[in-house]
Amino acid sequence: MYIYDDYDQALVDQRVAQFADQTNRFLAGELTGEEFRPLRLQNGLYIQRHAPMLRVAIPYGHLRADQVRKLAAIARTYDRSYAHFTTRQNIQYNWPKLEDVPAILAELATVQMHAIQTSGNCIRNTTTDQFAGVAFDEIVDPRPWCEIIRQWSTFHPEFAHLPRKFKIAVSGSVGDRAATLVHDIGLHAVRNAAGEVGFKVLVGGGLGRTPIIGSVIRDFLEPHHLLTYLDAILRVYNRYGRRDNKYKARIKILVKAMTPESFAAKVEAEWAFLKDGPATLTQAEIDRVSQFFTAPAYETLPGDDAGFVQLQAENKAFARFVERNVFKHKQPGYVAVTLSLKKTGVAPGDATADQLDAVADLADQYAYGELRVSHEQNLILADVKQSDVAALWESAKALGLATPNIGLLTDIIACPGGDFCDLANAKSIPIAEGVQKLFDNLDDLFDLGELDLNISGCMNSCGHHHVGNIGILGVDKNGSEWYQISLGGRQGYEASLGKVIGPSFAQDDVPGVIRQVIDVFVEQREGDERFIDVFDRVGIEPFKARVYQKERAHG
Amino acid sequence: MVKTPHVIKLDRQTGEIEVTANHWLRLAEASDDPVPAHSLLPLAEWLERKDELIGRDDVGIWFKPDDEPETLGADAANVAIIAVEFPAFTDGRGFSIGRLLRERYGFAGELRAVGDVFKDTLLYLRRCGFDAFEVRADKDVHEAAKGLHDFSDAYQTSAEQPLPLFRRRSA
Ligand code: HEM
Ligand code: SF4
Numbered sequence: 001m002y003i004y005d006d007y008d009q010a011l012v013d014q015r016v017a018q019f020a021d022q023t024n025r026f027l028a029g030e031l032t033g034e035e036f037r038p039l040r041l042q043n044g045l046y047i048q049r050h051a052p053m054l055r056v057a058i059p060y061g062h063l064r065a066d067q068v069r070k071l072a073a074i075a076r077t078y079d080r081s082y083a084h085f086t087t088r089q090n091i092q093y094n095w096p097k098l099e100d101v102p103a104i105l106a107e108l109a110t111v112q113m114h115a116i117q118t119s120g121n122c123i124r125n126t127t128t129d130q131f132a133g134v135a136f137d138e139i140v141d142p143r144p145w146c147e148i149i150r151q152w153s154t155f156h157p158e159f160a161h162l163p164r165k166f167k168i169a170v171s172g173s174v175g176d177r178a179a180t181l182v183h184d185i186g187l188h189a190v191r192n193a194a195g196e197v198g199f200k201v202l203v204g205g206g207l208g209r210t211p212i213i214g215s216v217i218r219d220f221l222e223p224h225h226l227l228t229y230l231d232a233i234l235r236v237y238n239r240y241g242r243r244d245n246k247y248k249a250r251i252k253i254l255v256k257a258m259t260p261e262s263f264a265a266k267v268e269a270e271w272a273f274l275k276d277g278p279a280t281l282t283q284a285e286i287d288r289v290s291q292f293f294t295a296p297a298y299e300t301l302p303g304d305d306a307g308f309v310q311l312q313a314e315n316k317a318f319a320r321f322v323e324r325n326v327f328k329h330k331q332p333g334y335v336a337v338t339l340s341l342k343k344t345g346v347a348p349g350d351a352t353a354d355q356l357d358a359v360a361d362l363a364d365q366y367a368y369g370e371l372r373v374s375h376e377q378n379l380i381l382a383d384v385k386q387s388d389v390a391a392l393w394e395s396a397k398a399l400g401l402a403t404p405n406i407g408l409l410t411d412i413i414a415c416p417g418g419d420f421c422d423l424a425n426a427k428s429i430p431i432a433e434g435v436q437k438l439f440d441n442l443d444d445l446f447d448l449g450e451l452d453l454n455i456s457g458c459m460n461s462c463g464h465h466h467v468g469n470i471g472i473l474g475v476d477k478n479g480s481e482w483y484q485i486s487l488g489g490r491q492g493y494e495a496s497l498g499k500v501i502g503p504s505f506a507q508d509d510v511p512g513v514i515r516q517v518i519d520v521f522v523e524q525r526e527g528d529e530r531f532i533d534v535f536d537r538v539g540i541e542p543f544k545a546r547v548y549q550k551e552r553a554h555g
Numbered sequence: 556m557v558k559t560p561h562v563i564k565l566d567r568q569t570g571e572i573e574v575t576a577n578h579w580l581r582l583a584e585a586s587d588d589p590v591p592a593h594s595l596l597p598l599a600e601w602l603e604r605k606d607e608l609i610g611r612d613d614v615g616i617w618f619k620p621d622d623e624p625e626t627l628g629a630d631a632a633n634v635a636i637i638a639v640e641f642p643a644f645t646d647g648r649g650f651s652i653g654r655l656l657r658e659r660y661g662f663a664g665e666l667r668a669v670g671d672v673f674k675d676t677l678l679y680l681r682r683c684g685f686d687a688f689e690v691r692a693d694k695d696v697h698e699a700a701k702g703l704h705d706f707s708d709a710y711q712t713s714a715e716q717p718l719p720l721f722r723r724r725s726a
Contacts, residue, residue, distance in 0.1 A: 007720060010707060018705045022675065030695075038645050039675055121645065151710040151720070157682035158654055158713075161647030227719075239651050273659060278719060279712045285721040 001062055001370060002147045002292040004112045011154065012109045015116055019043050020102035027099070038161070044090075044118030045101055048422050054093045054101060055118040056108060060128045060146035060170075061089035061373040065360040068371065070111045072356035078104055081353040085341060087413055087464055088167070089127045089373045090118055094420055116154055121162045121249075123153035123234070127169045129177040130374035133293055134336050134382045136328045139189040140197045142172035144290040145226065148281065152227050159234045163241035164249035166234070167206075179375055181205045181214045181495035182467060184251045185233060188493075192220050199226065203233060203263065204255030207461035211497050212252040215260035217267060224281040231279060232271035236263070296368040296383055301333025305386035320404040320442065321393050333386055337367075339379040339401040340411065344436035346400070347429045348414040349377035358399050366392050376413055378406065409451045409518075410436045413464050417457030417474060418481065424457035426474025426481035426507070431455055434511040439518075448518065451531040452491070467491045469532050470517060471498045472510065483510050487517065487543055488535045501544050516546045561696040562667070563688040565681065565703065567715070572703065574696055577689060581617050581638065581669070590614050595638050598622040609633050615664070620648035624655040631660035638689070641670035650683045657684030657714040674702035684714030 004012070019040075026036040044055035056071070063071075071091060075083045078100050079093045086092055096104060108114055117124055126149045128142045129135060149168060153159070159166075169183040180186030186202035199221045205214025221229055237251045240258075255263045312319040327336040339359065341349050351359070359379060363371045366388045367381035374380060379401070384392060396402035405411045412435065415421065417428025432455055439445050454468030458475075465471030471486040482504040489498030505513055520543050524534050535543075564573045581595045590596065590608065595617040601608060608614050615636030616627070624631070631637070637656060639649040649668065656662040667687035668680045673694040680688060681703055690696045712719040 005724075007708060007724065011709075014706045030698075035644075035673075035675075154710055155679075155706065156711050157679040157709070158650040159647065160650070160676070160679045161645045235651055238647055243646060243648075277712070278717050278722060282721065285724075288721075288724075 001064055002059075002143075002289070008151075009109075009112070012112070012114045012116070015043075015114060016102065016105045016109050019105060023098065023102055038120055041120035042117060042122055042160075043101075043105070043120075044115035045098070046119060048094070048420055051095045052098050052101070053420070054096045054104065054115060055086070056091050056093070056113060056115050057118045057125045058089050058091055058113075058373055059150050060126055060132070060143055061130055061375075062143070063371050063373065064111075065363045065369040065371070067111045067113055068356050068360040068363070070107060070113070072353040072360070074104055074107055075353040075356065082350055083353075083356070084347070084416065085349040085351065085373050085377045085379070087349075087375045087377060087415075087462065088125060089130075089375055090125055091373070092416075094416075119165070121164050121166075122160055123156065123162070123166045123168065125167075126150055126153070127167070127178055127183075127375060129171055129173055130338075130372045130378075130380045131177060131327055131336055131382065132172060132372075133295070134329050134331070134334075135173050135175075135177075136330055137174040138172050138330070139174065139191060140172045141290075141293055142170040142178075142187075142189065143293045144286065145172075145187070145199075145223070146170050147289050147292070148226065148285070149230070152230065152279075156234075158231075159238055162234070162238055163243045164246065164251075166237070166251065168230075176491070176493045176495075177374075179464070179467065179491045179495070181493070182207050182211070182464070182491070183214065185230070186214050187226075190220060196222070198222050201229065201233075204252040204260065205495075206250050206252045207464060207466050208250065209247060209459040209461075210250075210252065211461065211466040212256065213495055213497070214252075215255060217260060217264035223286070224283070225275060227279045227281060228274040228277060229267075229271055231274050232267045235270055236266050240266075295331070298331050298334060298383070299385070301331075301385070303332045305333055308386035308389055311390055317404075318390065318393060320446065321402060322389070323446075324404040324406045324408060325402070326389065327380075329383075331383075335384055335386055335389060336380055336382045337384050337389060337392060337396075338374070338406045339381070339396055339399075340403040340405055341378050341401070342405055342411045342436070343400050343403045344410065344440055345433060347416075347419075348412050348432050351379070355399055355401065358395070359401070362392060362395055376406075376411060378411070404442070405445065407450045407452075408445050409439050409448055409453055410445060412436065412453050412455060413468070414455040415457050415462035417455070417463075421457060421462075423460060424474060425459075425476040426457055426483060428455045428457045428463060428472075428474065431472060431483065431507065431510055435514050438511045438515060448522070449528065449530050452489075453514075454489075464491070465489070466497045467495055468498060469535070470514065475504050477504070481507055483507065485510075485513060485517070485547075487540055488532070490532055499540055501540060502548055513547055517543055520546050560669075560689045560692045563677075563690060563696060563700050563703075564665075565686045565688075567686050572700055574700065579615065579636065579638070579667075595636070598627065602626060605630065611635070617669075618649070618652055620646055620652070622652070624652055624660055627656075627660065629660055631656050631662035634662065634664055636665040636667060636687075637662060638667040638669045639685075641668060641672055641676075644671040644673065644676050646671075650679060653680065653683035653685050654714050672699075674699040677702035678705050682709060682711075682713040682715045 202214035418424035456463035486498030592613040612635035
């Protein structure tokens with residue numbers, strides 16, 4: 001993991017002082033609420049329905065055990081002993097006091113953490129594959145590139161006040177586990193004909209009220225040009241992105257209005273001035289950052305561990321856990337293990353302070369003291385010996401973190417929704433729970449196979465509902481909470497947006513409708529087809545026909 | 556009479572700061588008469604009367620956020636002062652204008668931020684090449700000046716420090 005040097009630490013410490021000063025000036029009336037708002041947002045501080053919310057950055061989803069313990073301690077001291085992991089690999093506190101935020105930031109700084117640019121109209125936390133560095137299908141480890149982007153984007157003087165928020169995601173693998181097609185910039189590691197690694201550059205993806213899949217503007221960017229090219233994209237956006245209407249201010253709207261081709265041409269023209277300038281990356285810098293992301297001291301193991309294989313044959317519950325929560329590793333004898341934050345009855349992505357402390361201990365014991373957060377809101381121990389998985393599983397079960405549902409219907413992505421969020425049309429968490437309860441039987445759940453169900457409480461789409469195989473969106477109808485359902489969305493390199501099946505439903509009807517959708521899937525299914533395969537084959541009509549067969553929907 | 560804003564002037568060589576009264580007046584449009592001393596003209600106006608104005612060190616240009624430095628081009632090198640307007644401190648277009656004028660078009664005169672200018676953007680402005688800051692009249696100008704020192708260093712290349720940290724760090 002990246003370790004701060006004096007320069008990095010000074011910037012974070014000075015940010016704490018700066019934010020304390022801003023907070024004090026606000027409390028003293030020297031900054032108006034309107035002035036303080038963008039300033040606090042740039043430090044992850046929202047004012048929500050009940051209380052402030054503080055979003056802390058987890059750069060590219062990586063954490064050390066000592067950092068996790070600090071997060072737990074903050075949850076106990078300043079919040080209600082829990083925290084929420086988000087779809088952007090960050091963590092949120094829902095109940096801090098405004099006056100306490102500078103103290104929280106000071107505590108975070110002691111473990112090389114911060115809340116810089118976790119919100120507001122600036123370049124946000126760069127996200128990546130939760131299996132970075134260990135994935136079997138990796139072309140290049142994306143983490144050094146994420147860290148290089150983190151440094152470049154932190155307090156970038158020119159791009160501190162963009163038209164709108166700006167999100168970059170990097171994928172280093174053959175498969176895309178970072179939702180790069182729905183980010184403002186998506187970077188895909190690729191090899192050119194000569195076998196050199198570079199980046200394919202996509203821009204203008206995004207969800208929200210105008211969901212759009214990103215467009216390729218460059219097929220191959222040599223890595224040392226990464227920052228000058230990003231500067232060029234951001235400069236075009238900063239100058240020409242719309243500022244008159246916040247709903248049309250994202251880069252996707254600019255790219256669409258200009259067409260991706262002319263946007264690309266404009267970027268290339270700007271880049272011509274910047275290319276080979278001082279911001280061109282040096283090999284020394286690439287090497288300096290990369291050395292923080294070397295593999296841990298793995299034991300040399302012959303291959304699959306016999307005990308691990310045997311226990312799967314003997315113990316069905318363990319086999320299920322392995323099938324869903326264990327991911328293939330580059331290193332023989334090792335695996336990556338996902339701890340599920342999607343237990344029925346717990347808000348998706350929530351973890352208690354005690355769970356955090358316990359997970360930190362597991363990371364120390366089994367995974368070289370490190371862990372990751374996925375954009376599906378789960379926690380990952382990336383370097384676990386196969387021979388340790390059984391013991392890890394037992395501990396995780398005791399903590400309620402071993403639900404074997406990764407990638408299945410109950411591994412729901414959900415935003416905080418109406419329980420916390422001021423912008424919500426409807427609640428998300430009780431809907432997630434309703435669906436989880438309905439499919440609580442593991443045999444049934446496993447039979448259904450891979451299926452993403454995503455829930456957002458409003459069209460801002462924090463819960464990625466557009467790219468869920470089943471998407472649920474909270475809508476407002478005459479002041480009451482309704483839900484619109486879409487089918488056929490997916491993430492990855494083949495990302496596509498779901499289609500709305502028809503008029504929306506009242507909260508109580510949602511689980512029943514999901515049941516009907518699943519029934520149609522099961523009836524239509526051939527062999528082991530996934531939900532999305534069936535949807536692609538039969539289309540939306542059979543689902544529509546079933547769900548609206550009797551007049552349950554209104555309007 | 557409204558309170559007139561004060562200006563923080565930064566010596567880009569020495570880093571020294573001076574707070575002075577403002578002597579420059581922004582003219583929405585110039586009449587046909589000779590342009591009075593200490594005027595800042597909208598970019599379009601200035602371009603129209605370029606032959607008459609270029610080289611005059613008592614007349615400057617007033618950039619709006621959607622004005623394009625490209626239209627001024629290399630003439631920037633022969634202008635004494637350019638004011639860039641920030642209608643709201645959250646409108647970051649002026650940052651790009653500043654860098655382009657300094658880094659691409661050779662502008663060496665006074666680069667002044669005007670409009671919604673106060674403590675919290677001063678350092679970003681400085682790093683984008685600004686060396687004069689017309690602080691909003693209702694804000695304490697001396698308090699604002701402290702904002703120029705919020706951070707002791709930065710990662711990126713900028714108008715102020717062409718070498719990104721990684722080129723200095725590895726040195
Ligand atoms: C509770 C306070 C929150 C507020 C007020 C909020 C607000 C918003 C808004 C306004 C948008 C739409 C922006 C646009 O399209 O231009 C958005 C998008 C998004 N937010 Fe949130 N959000 C909140 C919490 C969260 C949480 C908890 C997560 C993760 C679980 C999250 C992740 C996202 C994502 C992934 C997007 C959409 C992707 C995109 O940027 O296009 N947000 N949020
Ligand atoms: S999707 Fe809407 S309700 Fe959910 S967190 Fe985002 S803004 Fe709030």
